[in-house]
Amino acid sequence: GADTTDVATGRVFAPPSVRTAAREAGVDPASVSGSGPGGRITAADLRAAIDARARSTDDDGR
Amino acid sequence: MQATIIEAINDALHEEMASDDRTVVFGEDVAESGGVFRATEGLLEEFGEDRVLDTPLSEIAIVGAAIGLAAHGYRPVAEIQFSGFLPPAFDQLVTNASRIRWRTRGEITAPMTVRTPYGAGVRALEHHSESLEAAYGHIPGLKVAIPSTPADAKGMLTSAIRDPDPVLFMEPKHVYRSFREEVPEGEHTTPLGEAAVRREGRDVTVIAWGAMMHNTLEALAELPDVDAEVIDLRSISPLDRETVVESVRKTGRCVVVHEAAKSGGFAGELIATINDEALAYLEAPVRRVTGFDTPVPLLSMEDYYIPHPPRIEEAIAETVEY
Amino acid sequence: MQATIIEAINDALHEEMASDDRTVVFGEDVAESGGVFRATEGLLEEFGEDRVLDTPLSEIAIVGAAIGLAAHGYRPVAEIQFSGFLPPAFDQLVTNASRIRWRTRGEITAPMTVRTPYGAGVRALEHHSESLEAAYGHIPGLKVAIPSTPADAKGMLTSAIRDPDPVLFMEPKHVYRSFREEVPEGEHTTPLGEAAVRREGRDVTVIAWGAMMHNTLEALAELPDVDAEVIDLRSISPLDRETVVESVRKTGRCVVVHEAAKSGGFAGELIATINDEALAYLEAPVRRVTGFDTPVPLLSMEDYYIPHPPRIEEAIAETVEY
Amino acid sequence: MNEQSRPESPGSTDADVAAVSERDVDVATHRVVDADGSVVDPEAVPDLADDRFLDLYRWMVLQRTFDERATKLQRRGLLGTYASGQGQEASIIGSAFALTDDDWIFPYGREAGALLMHGLSMRDLLLYWRGVEDASRMEGANVFGFAISIGSHIPVATGKAWGQKLDGSDAVSFVNLGDGATSTGAFHEGINFAGVLGVPAVFFTQNNQYAISMPFEEQTAADTVAQKAIAYGMDGIRVDGNDVLAVYNAVATARERALAGDPVLVEAVTYRRAAHTTSDDPTRYREDEEVEEWERRDPVERYRSFLADRGLLEAVDEEAIREEVSELFDEAVAAADAYPERDVAELFRYVHAEPTPELERQLEEFRDLLDR
Amino acid sequence: MNEQSRPESPGSTDADVAAVSERDVDVATHRVVDADGSVVDPEAVPDLADDRFLDLYRWMVLQRTFDERATKLQRRGLLGTYASGQGQEASIIGSAFALTDDDWIFPYGREAGALLMHGLSMRDLLLYWRGVEDASRMEGANVFGFAISIGSHIPVATGKAWGQKLDGSDAVSFVNLGDGATSTGAFHEGINFAGVLGVPAVFFTQNNQYAISMPFEEQTAADTVAQKAIAYGMDGIRVDGNDVLAVYNAVATARERALAGDPVLVEAVTYRRAAHTTSDDPTRYREDEEVEEWERRDPVERYRSFLADRGLLEAVDEEAIREEVSELFDEAVAAADAYPERDVAELFRYVHAEPTPELERQLEEFRDLLDR
Numbered sequence A: 001g002a003d004t005t006d007v008a009t010g011r012v013f014a015p016p017s018v019r020t021a022a023r024e025a026g027v028d029p030a031s032v033s034g035s036g037p038g039g040r041i042t043a044a045d046l047r048a049a050i051d052a053r054a055r056s057t058d059d060d061g062r
Numbered sequence B, C: 001m002q003a004t005i006i007e008a009i010n011d012a013l014h015e016e017m018a019s020d021d022r023t024v025v026f027g028e029d030v031a032e033s034g035g036v037f038r039a040t041e042g043l044l045e046e047f048g049e050d051r052v053l054d055t056p057l058s059e060i061a062i063v064g065a066a067i068g069l070a071a072h073g074y075r076p077v078a079e080i081q082f083s084g085f086l087p088p089a090f091d092q093l094v095t096n097a098s099r100i101r102w103r104t105r106g107e108i109t110a111p112m113t114v115r116t117p118y119g120a121g122v123r124a125l126e127h128h129s130e131s132l133e134a135a136y137g138h139i140p141g142l143k144v145a146i147p148s149t150p151a152d153a154k155g156m157l158t159s160a161i162r163d164p165d166p167v168l169f170m171e172p173k174h175v176y177r178s179f180r181e182e183v184p185e186g187e188h189t190t191p192l193g194e195a196a197v198r199r200e201g202r203d204v205t206v207i208a209w210g211a212m213m214h215n216t217l218e219a220l221a222e223l224p225d226v227d228a229e230v231i232d233l234r235s236i237s238p239l240d241r242e243t244v245v246e247s248v249r250k251t252g253r254c255v256v257v258h259e260a261a262k263s264g265g266f267a268g269e270l271i272a273t274i275n276d277e278a279l280a281y282l283e284a285p286v287r288r289v290t291g292f293d294t295p296v297p298l299l300s301m302e303d304y305y306i307p308h309p310p311r312i313e314e315a316i317a318e319t320v321e322y
Numbered sequence D, E: 001m002n003e004q005s006r007p008e009s010p011g012s013t014d015a016d017v018a019a020v021s022e023r024d025v026d027v028a029t030h031r032v033v034d035a036d037g038s039v040v041d042p043e044a045v046p047d048l049a050d051d052r053f054l055d056l057y058r059w060m061v062l063q064r065t066f067d068e069r070a071t072k073l074q075r076r077g078l079l080g081t082y083a084s085g086q087g088q089e090a091s092i093i094g095s096a097f098a099l100t101d102d103d104w105i106f107p108y109g110r111e112a113g114a115l116l117m118h119g120l121s122m123r124d125l126l127l128y129w130r131g132v133e134d135a136s137r138m139e140g141a142n143v144f145g146f147a148i149s150i151g152s153h154i155p156v157a158t159g160k161a162w163g164q165k166l167d168g169s170d171a172v173s174f175v176n177l178g179d180g181a182t183s184t185g186a187f188h189e190g191i192n193f194a195g196v197l198g199v200p201a202v203f204f205t206q207n208n209q210y211a212i213s214m215p216f217e218e219q220t221a222a223d224t225v226a227q228k229a230i231a232y233g234m235d236g237i238r239v240d241g242n243d244v245l246a247v248y249n250a251v252a253t254a255r256e257r258a259l260a261g262d263p264v265l266v267e268a269v270t271y272r273r274a275a276h277t278t279s280d281d282p283t284r285y286r287e288d289e290e291v292e293e294w295e296r297r298d299p300v301e302r303y304r305s306f307l308a309d310r311g312l313l314e315a316v317d318e319e320a321i322r323e324e325v326s327e328l329f330d331e332a333v334a335a336a337d338a339y340p341e342r343d344v345a346e347l348f349r350y351v352h353a354e355p356t357p358e359l360e361r362q363l364e365e366f367r368d369l370l371d372r
């Protein structure tokens, strides 16, 4: 499987649905670290990133 | 009534011959002997030799004459004994049948049906097992329909015969007799160009047609935890993009199963369609489970070639887990 | 030397005829008159009538005899005058040429080349403008090659003639004479099965072949800000998946351009390949710019049909901006 | 079996094994008017009124004039590739004159006069050669589309004739084809099937001696096209294709037999004097002498001699006919010029009876782009 | 042109237009031994040594025995679909006996004895009918693959013969085909081209009266296959296909002419006594009486009469031949049973000379799955 090979340098590796969700959430997928096979960003990774951002904006807001 | 696919086809032919006397059935061995698969059994006796004819061994002439006869106002239903013997008539499909309406701006049309058993699994000789629906489906103006159930076989064949344009009707011979199912008596039509959702589900969309529908269902039986949506494509052309797209938007995952070789196979068009209109919903690559990029082997290796349930099962499982 | 595509083809034929006396050229009007497009000009004079032959108007026999002659150890290079007249010989490709090696376990092979001009744009009559590479590319065992430049035309045709297996060599007749380019003198081969990256870029991958390469480059000339990577596919079968995948993994965006009808066209296989191995890199749906799902029209509407640069331009721009 | 029982090789025999071959077959060529213009067989002159004899002439001149004008129009870039019937006027006109408007004509390209005779408008014929799809409606005439893919129409015509037979109609399918077409698989399968079915079809081969550059002698090892009928258990009629009355007789006869259930293969021996099409250069593959030789056998001239013999020549004003045709041609060009440009939607229509959603989408997207 | 000048319809003529037809052709059927077993023409008896006459008999019995055994094997589920040559032994064996091992044989299915005679092993023949690809190597014999797609091999054989001609070799391409195959476009194009090229090809039609259920009379309106040669300017030889010596003569003659540059179409008139294949039920489409009628014309019996006449019958021990063949058959079955199962990799080999990365990937993935 190609998905197990290395991510091309500088490219984000995420299924279209995750990309879409990131776009909708205003998250730059490049800032999310992937935990899936080959470094793929999973839906969970994105959710975590969104949560983290929410937490940090909360922090900032406080 | 309960009927197999082949019985349903025979029933549809009887019904249409009776309901429209412009319907003419011909092909190699269809009259006197009732067809090598018995699809046309009893027609000669019932409708006579003007309307049920054995032809010379001439695929070009069978398809070509069907075009002319249709253009003249009849409703020819030609049989090509095995789809492996349709390639000699490829030119008649490309050059004449598919474009006669277009070329003449609707003045001359070809409301004809070419029936042909296709696919592997019946331990036949070379060239008896091919699936070239992707090549035929690429010809603008030619409809390509493939039933997978007895009821659809009857309904879709009836619609094909009544269709104002040429329809290539590919019959999954491997499952001609493998099961019986309730088939409506009397007139029964099923619209062409519409896929059927055989089973609703949320985890993954599985698309198949013809005999592969059954291998797919077998595979799913081994995956009780997977809530699959199963689409019986039924129509290669025109393609029911809407049903496919809607389903994949819902499930985000998809597996396409076909018997034909992978490269250039019809899964490509389906994946392109998903790419066009459901890409953003995809949670995993669409998996293809197909025949290999080899000729269909003779019977000793035939089972290797056909996408068997374990291959399908693995692809579904991996797609769901992706 | 500077040469057009047609001159390069003629040169390749001269070279191969001279270097291997098993090479035999035949087809309709190829000898006495030098071919309707002049591809075979001068061959009869130089190599004599045993090796350069006009045939009857018999596409089945041309392709069929090429198979037998190749099986006997010759290197037939058959011409089908226009690819619209290849369908009568479809069966010979499917049933014999493509599988003779496989069937006989390598005992009998068919190192033959079928050359045929394809595609629209030359104001020709009906059936003279079709592009059916997707159908031919779906036949396991048959190589399908399409050059887009003079140097490739020479190199790939030479490789096709030398190839141990059958090659369908489709020539983009629309650009036969539209430009000259440096072509290596003497022996020159270009491996089959390899795409060429015509231009490197990071924004988007544009894949095309044949005459559409040129429409693509025209379109890109209007988009100076787009850093496009341009792939000349060159080989429909075998498909160079690696080059395609590598590029799309880099750019994340892709446009496929072909002249053939959209549904069932070869873009489907490319998109499926991208789906298989580069889906997770996609930033936008892959766009197809193709012929429409209609017959290729007669000359008065021909220009509508062919993907013209503005259509390609729009698709590239939208893909980059997606 | 043991090695020894294998045959000594090769087998040989002294037996006199009889074979059948074309040498056993005498293929006569039907002729009414000799190459020098004299009537060969007065009995064979068709029983037509004088007017009709003159009409035949008018149509031949029309065919010739149309071909000349169309070729010129093409040279001026006002027509696409054009295929002329020059030299074949007797074949084209003589055959068409034996048909009725109810018959179906399957043309393959050079039969301008035949189609105009049976109801097609000159404008539409020009539009066809301008690549306007609408022309293929063949409005007003029982004409199938031009069979540009050589031979491909033959089995279709068999099917059409089958329909005519099933209907019990008294019309035939009249199939034009060239000598090149006789080598196609479609020819073989279509005609064999017609023979089996016994349908009212006439397969009319204009053997104009060439298929582009391929001379008939190399198209097949058979001496004639007509003898190929034997392969189908059919009648084959060979006729001098430059003798319009002979062609008329041959086709009238064939038509009657076809209606009686015996399809016929007719070979009209003629010559293509013009280039294959306007894109062809025949000097690459044939000698001027040959062309000149056939010029001397000109079908129009020959028929003039017949008319003269018959005392009908005074009634002919060739210049007037040419002028009349030219005027019609001018009008047709004007009408063709005035033909409104087709909207892009036309490209997407008629693929199927009902447009598919996909086709509608393709049209809509394309229109959007064009509108920009 | 004005309405008036259009033709009165339909054209009619009193002229007597001559036609050529099969009625003009006398197609003789070559015969050496009459249906009742007596020699028709002593001159025509091939000049073979007594041993050779006996060998011919052995091969006929082999063909018959092989067909019987193979059919039984199929019934027991130990063979795929099988196509028997029962009734056609004289055609199959008589023709093969006139060939050399250097000739190339294009079989279409029923020619077991011919292939075995020219070097194929019985094991491989059985393996073929078991659907094992390796058998199609046709090891030890100049045999092309079986032409399962009817007629498709004919143009290929023309190409092969073309190669033989270019080589200047003294071998021919010997093409087996059935009466059904004569209706295919491939037959027409392949044979016409062979005629034009003048290649050393013999087109040997076993007219066994049926194409599955289609009787020859409805396959074509032509009375014979041999007369179709006229369409190609070729010699056509018609021979009693149940007369092994006549077939031998015919093929030996045809072979010589073919080598001299004149390909020949041979028609052997015979009968398929068995079902079309083991999946066919011929009682659906033909009468027992007809089959019985042809049983009375049994080729093996007829040849026995000849041998008896010739005083050679004592030298024949039919039981012994049958037993010998049966033993060979048993051994072949055992060898076929012992043939190792093909690894899945075989499916992916030989698609091209070199495997493509895609094929390697497909094999690898599949192997992974199978290994699980």
Ligand SMILES: Cc1ncc(C[n+]2csc(CCOP(=O)(O)OP(=O)(O)O)c2C)c(N)n1
Residues within 6 Å of the ligand: C028, C057, C059, C081, C085, C088, D110, D148, D149, D150, D151, D177, D178, D179, D180, D181, D182, D208, D210, D211, D212, D272, D276
């Ligand atoms: C199937 C097919 N093959 C090749 C061609 C290209 N082509 C166009 S016309 C022609 C020659 C036709 O010769 P013939 O049938 O004798 O008709 P003619 O042009 O002489 O009237 C050829 C080879 C074609 N149109 N169709």
Ligand SMILES: Cc1ncc(C[n+]2csc(CCOP(=O)(O)OP(=O)(O)O)c2C)c(N)n1
Residues within 6 Å of the ligand: B028, B057, B059, B081, B085, B088, E110, E148, E149, E150, E151, E177, E178, E179, E180, E181, E182, E208, E210, E211, E212, E272, E276
């Ligand atoms: C092109 C093609 N069409 C149809 C078939 C199905 N089929 C197999 S054998 C056969 C009849 C062949 O008849 P014939 O050529 O007379 O040979 P026979 O079987 O009588 O020996 C048919 C129709 C086929 N194999 N190939």
Ligand SMILES: [Mg+2]
Residues within 6 Å of the ligand: D178, D179, D180, D206, D207, D208, D209, D210, D211, D212
């Ligand atoms: Mg011609």
Ligand SMILES: [Mg+2]
Residues within 6 Å of the ligand: E178, E179, E180, E206, E207, E208, E209, E210, E211, E212
């Ligand atoms: Mg037969």
Ligand SMILES: [Mg+2]
Residues within 6 Å of the ligand: D233, E022, E221, E222, E223
């Ligand atoms: Mg007859």
